[in-house]
Amino acid sequence: MSNELIEFVLVSVALLAIGIYGLAVKRNAIRMLFAIEMIVNAANLNIVAFSRFIPNSQGQTLALFSIAIAAAEVAVGLALIIVAYRMYKNIDIADFRSLKG
Amino acid sequence: MTSAGGIIRALNSGVKHLAVKRFTLRYPEEKLKFVGDGFQFDPQTGVGIAGLKGRHILFHDKCTGCQLCAIACEGIAEAISMVKVNETWKHNKKAIMPQIDYGKCVFCGLCVDACPFYALYMTNDYELSSFSKEALIYTPAQLAVNPKVDQDVEIKIDKRGATHG
Amino acid sequence: MSSETTIDEKSSETVETKPEIAKKEITPVVEPKFEKSLAEKVVSKFGTIVTIGFIKPNRIRINAKKENILDVATFIRDELNFDHAESVTGVDYPKSKEIEVVYHLGSYTEPQLAKQVLTLATRVPREDIPNPGHDSTRMPSLRDVFYSVEFHERECFEMLGVYFDGHPDNRRLLLPEDWADIPPFRKDFGIKGR
């Protein structure tokens, strides 16, 4: 183990920042989903990196939980995107304008 | 459960057939033996003699140049045309004999039926391939040659299946 | 080819020696009983509208006018229990300027009728310069009576130019889409080289 913890955490922060950038800039629903996946992965990386330095297995368990949760979320999200695509023939949420106010 | 039984039954059948003799004719090396030499026709009785309908053989000494074969072929394939030959036969004053284009012939054998002089038979030679169309036109001289074919394999049936041997 | 044959010359003349079978009243030697009873049923119903072409063993031919063909066919279906058509044929008679359309009807449901084939024929006018679908060569479609004639009538339409009124889908079937010649089964359509 020659790498230090902080390196992993910094990579994780970079991923988090990229994910937030994607959420802020992109209006394509699938891209936004990508960005959310990146944030979740950044968190997972953080968790596993911390757990390497903590003598218990709760961290890896937490990572497994969050991976599974992300999978469930993506399944539901993609189903929603498919339904929206069938309705609008588009996946750009900036073009979804049925609700105003 | 019936489906499981069916699956087992099918698999069993497949495995059993691994022991059955194979039934492939290795064609260029082996050639299937035919009944008789070739198709002939007896205009007297009006009944043919069984045999393979392969390439024709023309007996120059019997052909009178009557064109009946060509007429018979007219409505079918137009494969037969009468050509001059450099031979002189008493019974063939015009010295014309059939020339057969095997690119057109359908091997129906009606020309053999039409010949009243026993001059045209069919042989069991069926390997007529060539690289050019012209080579498929057989002149009377070529038709006069009796082909030499060796066909010696038969279907053999025994307990472990049928095979060509 | 070396010689001109006699067969060719004869066939190319196409002499019309047998233009109208129906009117010749071929009388078979023995008229079978069952077939005759069937034919008489039709005659007793329609009288002079129909004529009996011939009565042979297992074969009956009934000629009808094209105006009445629907009624005759319906009667044959409902009363005589012929339930399907085996084929629909057209025969061209250029001499009498008519085209004969022949329906061969059979029955599956009635065991007695299994060996019978009833030939129902009618004649439609023929024009020398055909324009399929838009000229007088037309007759009512029997599709609503015998469902099975659908594709046969389509074939008859494209091959002989007989238009069937009331057919739901009178399109080309076998010929290519760009066929622009006269209907091929008419006698004046010659095969090349013949």
Next chain:
Amino acid sequence: MITPLPPGIQLEKVDDRIMTLNVGPQHPGSGHMRLIIKVDGDYIVSCDPDPGYVHRGEEKMAEYRNYIQNIPHLERPVIHDSCNILYPYCLAVEDLLGLEVPERAKYIRVIASELNRCVYTLYWLAIYGIFLGHSTMFMWPVGDREFCIDLLEAMSGARVTHAYFVPGGVRNDLPANFEERCLRQIDYFEKRLKQYEDIFYQNPVLKQRTEGTGVLSRMDAIRLGTTGSVLRSAGVDFDVRKKEPYDVYDNLDFQTQVLKEGDSYARSRVPYLDMLESCRIIKDALKKMPKSGSVRTKLKPNPKGGNDEVYRRVESGRGSLGMYVVSDGKPEPYRVKISVGSFRNLICMPYLLKGEKLGNMPAVYWSLNYWPVEADR
């Protein structure tokens, strides 16, 4: 008796979800024909058969040749079943010309015709196997077809286009030792046929795929004028050999094979059962055949028929096959109409495929016992 008519073929409303597939003519799933299929997802909404890619005008050509010269031409539509397509023609011409057929020739005709039915059915079965992805079922029938072809070749001299039947009998007598050879090969052939049960007909995967797909009810089968195996699989007992026996079929011992289900499985099974019956017929015919005698009535060179018309039909591999020959006293027929089973069964296709899954298309299509070349003529 007649129930209300089904609706005719109507073009569906154009929807952006509906996709049009051209299945054929260069598609492995169809022969020389095209099926214009509209699918909605995996379901077929409409099917419009488009035959005619191999239309050759055989009927027109027959008007230009005399009765004998027509023989090699008329067998061309179904070269795998060439005896059976010549059979009604010969019967009709015999009727026209008033010819008597010798007794031995009748038996020979029956044997040849039944052998040819086996040849055709095995070929059809092989393609049905490959349509369903069963490669063994392609190889076995094609191999076993050799037994019948071998016998036919011994009889007629050709493997497929026999030109064996002529008006007035058959072209030539049987070769020597034919009976013994035929019996031996047919016995083995029957044994082989029974082995198809295990691997094909009782195979649960095949049953799953074909049972209950493309169901044709009895009434529909009658109304649509279907014939052959399609008709008999739907529960209608109709076989020309039994109902209108020609030649010597009334002397022979066989049964008509009828199934009730009317689905693809039954349609594929009836021809198979017919093949077993064919073996019985051949064996019976060989037993009852006169051992010697003439096989062909002598014919004048250019026979002419009277002013008459004849419609004769036989049972071919694809059902009732009728020939309508009109003569006007010339050496050539005035009109020849071939009424074939394939063309009559074509009408089923739009009705059976509608509402099916696309994956069922090959199973239903080929189970209709459809031979595109014959349908186009």
Next chain:
Amino acid sequence: MSSIAPEFRLSRFVASLTDLIFWVIVIFTLIGLPIVFILLFYIKLPVIDDKLLTPYLALTWLADPSRTLPIIKSLMHTDFFRITTFPGFGFAALLAAGTIYIERKFLAKMQLRVGPLYCGKIEGILQLMGDGLKLISKEIIIPAKADKPIFWVAPLLFVGTAAAFISLIPVAPGWVVADLDVGLLAVFAVIGFFPIITILSSWSANSKFPFIGGIRALHQMVSFEIPLILSLLGIVILTGTLNLTEIVESQQHYWWIIFMPIGAIVFFTTILAELERIPFDLPEAESEIVAGWLTEFSGMMYGLVQLGSYLKLYAFAALFTILFLGGWNGPMIWPPFPQEIITEGIKMGPITMHVPGLPLLDQEMLNGTLWFTIKTIGVILVILLPRGVFPRIRIDLLLHTGWYKLIGLSFVNIFIALALVYAGVLGPGGLIQ
């Protein structure tokens, strides 16, 4: 006689042959030798007789037969050898190539045919080589609107993934490329790559038939992955490990197929589906969609995909052997490795060769490899058998089978395993050990 066949002249033939030999020598010296040296550079250099075995030294020593064996031995120690040759790619490719030949002959026998016959004189044994040459020499055609990078990379990735799968397979005690503690999970991870490659390559071809085939393959693979994983959970429960080597070692007395026949059947069925073999070869249903997702591949790209799929076949068969049939376990039938060779050396004519120990090629390893190969080939034959027996199944029936029947059966299997563990029959501290 004909204009197609050119006239043959011996002088031209000889000239072309010498030309060829010249270029081969030139290319080998200019490119081949450097590549060999570069590869040798990456092999971990052993020390023999207190000398560091440099490539140069190795090359010179190769001339001396008595020194060849140590070099080979040192080569066999390296990872390079493991990955490329023995438990890895080379061995698998050999078995896969054999599988192709066996499949063709086997199927031909079942269908009463002959199979490959002419190439190689003896029953067409060189047919595969001929096919390979043909595929290599063929032109590679790419659809005009295809997505070229993915289209090019997909076959390579397919072979690469299959190779990664192979690297997890232990062949003999200690002979495995990657001995992971989470081996079985790694297998699942690797299997997950195949549908992605399939769907990407089918999408990239930009053609209808590959895309439909790819979608079908995707459905099939993804829906059968679940029963695949579930059917193996029973073994994990019983052995308490994910390491494939340990799983093999746990079967020294009893094979798991005895206790879990249902799991074996489910796993076997899912293997057929994952491999796209009949009766589950829907992606290649030729009567509906021409050749499925392989339609647009041509030449060596098709060859690569075929190689990959046969490697996959080998890997799955090997996995079945490892998990259910006891892997390399079996009675010792290989004759004991003569000790004299190790101690005394081999005497061949004038040369006496002293081999200071050959610990790698010992009796256990050879015996294990033998048993493993025999069992794997047996499994491969059973995988090949349905191709001759069953027709193709329909897509909805396939999915129905996968989701309803197989998952249910695999749960039954898990409950059997749990019952065995709780009853104390098997598992840690069980009766049978």
Next chain:
Amino acid sequence: MADAVFLAISVLTIGSAIAALEIRSMIYGSIALMVTLAGVAGFFLLLDAPFVAMFQISVYVGSIAVLILFTVMLVRRELIFNKIEDPRRRYAGIGLMIVIMLGIGTIIIGSGIKSMEVDAPAVDFREIGKDFLTYYSPALVVMGLILASAVIGALTLARREDVTDEQRTD
């Protein structure tokens, strides 16, 4: 050696994360996302957590990536490519990204996690199983409910309503 591997993986991960968002074709974007996820799995391997790494690959590559690719391929071809965004929002986004990176980065670098000791042995993955079955067992049950609801919901949503049930065999 490990440093080089770490550097390579981190460059790959971050580069492909940017590519996943910025590449024009969405298919390539999905592939880049897969690379990102695989890179994270590589980090897990570096961190001696092979179980989590393999789980990550199985779940993300085996199911999520397939789902994403499937959805992307379902949409029309012209939608697979990005629209051009408003540059102002883009600059704002980049600014936000830099602010977050710098801010959290400063916090982390300034904090004391650098000095945490690293000599603890790696956790055996069998411990995870024990954790699942003892301490986290209610969470595991709830996780099952989550997956059940996700499957039920996704199936119901993605099911096409206009195909009648008679046409479905099952």
Next chain:
Amino acid sequence: MIDFTSTPIILTIILGAVGVILPVINVIKKEKGSSSFYGAITLGALIAAIGFVAYQIIADKVAPAAIFSENVLVDDMFGSFFAITMLIVSIMTTVGSFSYMRGKAHPAVYYSLILLASVGMVLIAYSTDLVMLLVAWELMSIPTYVLAGFMKKDPASNEAALKYFLFGALSSAIIIYGISIAYGLTGSTNIAQVISGFSHLGPDMMPLALLSVAMFIAGFGFKMGLVPFHMWLPDTYEGAPTTISTLLAAGTKKAGFAAALRVIVMGTVALNLEWTFALGIIAIMTMTVGNIAAIMQKNITRMLAYSSIAQAGYILIGLSIAPYSQIGIQAALFHILNHAVMKGAAFIAAAGIITTLAVSHLDKIRGLGKRMPITSIGLVVSLLALAGVPPLNGFWSKLMLFGSAIDAGSVVSWAPYLAIAGVLNSALSLAYYGWMIRKMYFEEGESDKRVKEPKSIIAVMVFSIIFIVAIGVYPDPIIQFTQSAVPSISTVSIAP
């Protein structure tokens, strides 16, 4: 290991089992089950669950409000309070859906997802472990994503669900990130140990801990609809099926408060921070923005959505002054319960109007008082209660909230301003509530013909009117109940 017979486990088993079995029944049953069949099963399960909770409380088997536990779940009064609140909301949603779901597709899935979401909402309040909290949070969120998009043919529903999903997924991602930092800093996921770890952190680690807490606030704030994170909320509440909006507004939002109470407040207390001030600012912003935006709305559900944002602001007052006032959290809890019932009734009434009259615009409900009298009365009562009109329950909870703020004024100087802002906002809210009541009763509608009101809506209306008025008249028992549910908050109690 937690005790098998404790309340959360039994609730999970009852509701989860029924929720999973419902779709299975749907698959097995060949004929199409009617909506009410599944609805009845769901209602039975929910009533059984609420009965069990009540039995546990009455039988005194529930521990006093403890916040912390060795296990992932704790069976305490705090959780039981939220369980009862959430289950009431679920029951109201279910009953309201009887008429709403009639003739719609997939009723089994709909009710099953409602049940699963209620399991999630209930378990959030009970969980004392961050992993459990996360998992329960997801179990609450994922079914509601689906439910929001349940009307597949309706573009608004799709859009609502998609926006809700994207923000919800973002919120859970941020929560996971926060958990990761908290775990990294303390080495555990148990809240007790996390907080004790926080309180012993060195000064250089403190910014990271703050980051973690900020991420929790952001993550939970998305669900609660606090002001910087509220932009998805009106769209979703308007677009989603109106009964589901009930669940979202009255249920999931309150679950967010439960999570916040468990995590944020403790965190802020443990870190000894002035975060309360930030919360106070957020509270004022939230209620002001919500009320001002609500005035401008023309759509009933959208107006109610903004109003629920404003109500979140009121509740946040209680949270922000929690360390300084004894009754702050108690008031917040009281208002949570009241708001759940009031907002639930209002949304169900809106759902009744939308299903029977197919209108949602404010101008279209003129003369509603004559057309749908019972629904109108229910709506009016709940609106008045929301505004805080004296004899109704909203008055008492608001009074307690503002009172606690004034009470806290003795410790922190800014607290009374919260009360002032609250009072002003209440007055502001009366404007649009009154506007709506005027439309219903004092303007002539298109027709005066009475419409048949769905029985399920009437049932909900009657229940909520009785509840609102009864508590308004005699609030003591509920106040007692909330008092018992309040965990004691001080740094002393935190160290285990």
